[in-house]
Amino acid sequence: MTDKLTLDEIAQRAGVSRTTASRVLNNRPNVRPEVRERVQQVIEETGYSPNPVARSLAIQHTHILGLVLPRRSDTVFTDPYFPVLIQGIAQACNDHEYTLGLFLLQTPEEERKLLPRIAHKGLLDGLIIQVGEIGDQLIARLLEKNVPLVVAGRPAQEIPVSYIDVDNVAGAYQAVSHLIRLGHTRIGTITGALNTTAALDRRTGYEQALREHGLPLEDALVAPGNFNESSGYQAMQQLLPHRPTAIFVASDVMVFGALRALSEAGLRVPEDMALVGYDDLPPAANAAPPLTTVHQPVLRFGEQAVEILLDILENGSVPPRRVILDTELIIRDSCGASQA
């Protein structure tokens, strides 16, 4: 209601020029204390707050960051990972007084339609973009438009872009090593969608652990999943005939699917089959049995992503920043360690 207020009016009411009013509004020096006081008075009385769009136009940035989540929407809102990521990013945006714009690119047409809006340096100061499938050209295209951006997850191509990731290889390596330490020798894995670097890296960690401990790699013990529940279920069924005694599953959601297959087969966890997952989001601790899983610091991941982006905004995008966060193996019941 009192919204037609402009800085001009404030200035008039306080009996100063618009310039001076602007100065006190932005806490700039060179205003006599008494004058400053008077203007502040008026601002408070009227409940004035400056028009962000006008300000943005003048200063040439908006204080808005964009988060873009490409394709694969099935996973995007079925896996608790993304909500938590969003939360971390939103939190950090709040802390730094930025506004967060959300862009879900579900279909190719949407991507095409949204691209100009995302790529234009007018609306968004910068972008956090979740890495997509291998072969996705979105990042490359954005890069050549010169938009400040940081990628969440390791991009497939070797391009000079800033990104943040968790150490997926090491996380998987830890998990599998732990199973080996518990005495397992026939260890399978259910992979994530192999058109993502995260899934690839986790499989690499699995292989590396087996190899370094002198265990053979057996193709039949590697079942492809795609990060959702049903794929975990199917992969588990596929694995069962080959009699593994332990499985490293590339995401907790797939563990739930695996658990379902196991219970249908009348097998118990961890007695008949040890399981280690990946993610450690809220559902993991309350599962039956509670999941041993590789913890990723998703909230911090999100926070850091925006901090990197802000750094780029301030200091330019060269050289590209690279941040790899550590994971931690959380030992609960599903691996059998607690009863071993």
Add this chain to the structure above:
Amino acid sequence: MTDKLTLDEIAQRAGVSRTTASRVLNNRPNVRPEVRERVQQVIEETGYSPNPVARSLAIQHTHILGLVLPRRSDTVFTDPYFPVLIQGIAQACNDHEYTLGLFLLQTPEEERKLLPRIAHKGLLDGLIIQVGEIGDQLIARLLEKNVPLVVAGRPAQEIPVSYIDVDNVAGAYQAVSHLIRLGHTRIGTITGALNTTAALDRRTGYEQALREHGLPLEDALVAPGNFNESSGYQAMQQLLPHRPTAIFVASDVMVFGALRALSEAGLRVPEDMALVGYDDLPPAANAAPPLTTVHQPVLRFGEQAVEILLDILENGSVPPRRVILDTELIIRDSCGASQA
């Protein structure tokens, strides 16, 4: 890189005035076809796209909608409900060429800090705000600032605001009636957080069903939850000694907690205890056993929310719009109907 382009330059290159250039940019009439062609040519060659901020300042709206999720963050990103809601809203925003701004108000300070940004009609054209706890004054405060808004969920107070909700009373009523029809007479309920209207309404539906079917209401059979997994677990434990044979649980997430308590107690579902949940989000179908649950059309809910908001933007906020979406009981295994 080619981003310093302004409409002025386009006009110059095409040999017309900025006014005319603007006209072709916005597909307005009164431009000679050949001229229009020429300008379009230049626009394409240069890859020009107009600065959205400048345009916003001129036309006095931004084409940005805000989604604000107040407090109770524990539930917000632990319950799959919200991601799906966000998805529906984002989808609809895309369809209508709006950008979505996300505001998570986790702490009171954040709320205070963000309020001006949210309430100022400069940045956001309108707001979709998730209803908060009963007693929350956020909506009222926003309302008096005259921000166009639509509430997701029924507000507690009787205020003249537009909102969209699902028919929680009817949904719960359906669920409980179904259990009664299956022959149950000792039917308990695990409620949601009773400082929300959704939880209250669902409890009302439960009571109504019992009453109308001549069954007694028994306080001991009503256990308070708060929509998260652990509360379902605890509530179930609390209910067990009173020997219900069926439970209506106010959200699927709490069903998972209940399931955990039941399995620890050595009870089987649905043989020893019939369960009906609420939500029917992806995890429900893959649960063990698959959940009978009240389906809410969350995606459509989100879409409609933005459509209502756009309607308000276009035609004013009086009278307040009220939209109540229907729910549907999805019968799977957890209620025992399939084996009865």
Add this chain to the structure above:
DNA sequence: TGCTGTATTGGAAGCGCTTCCAATTCCTAC
């Protein structure tokens, strides 16, 4: 008391677009 240097102030230009309105051009009909 007068002079130089610093702190305060406000005028005006500019951010990149839209849009009102007056000026010009083009048709058509007479």
Add this chain to the structure above:
DNA sequence: GTAGGAATTGGAAGCGCTTCCAATACAGCA
């Protein structure tokens, strides 16, 4: 060939803010 009207064009004034820069006020010093 000309008057009248419609279609086309561009000048200029905003939208609400920031900021450069020149102008003014004030301080300290000799």
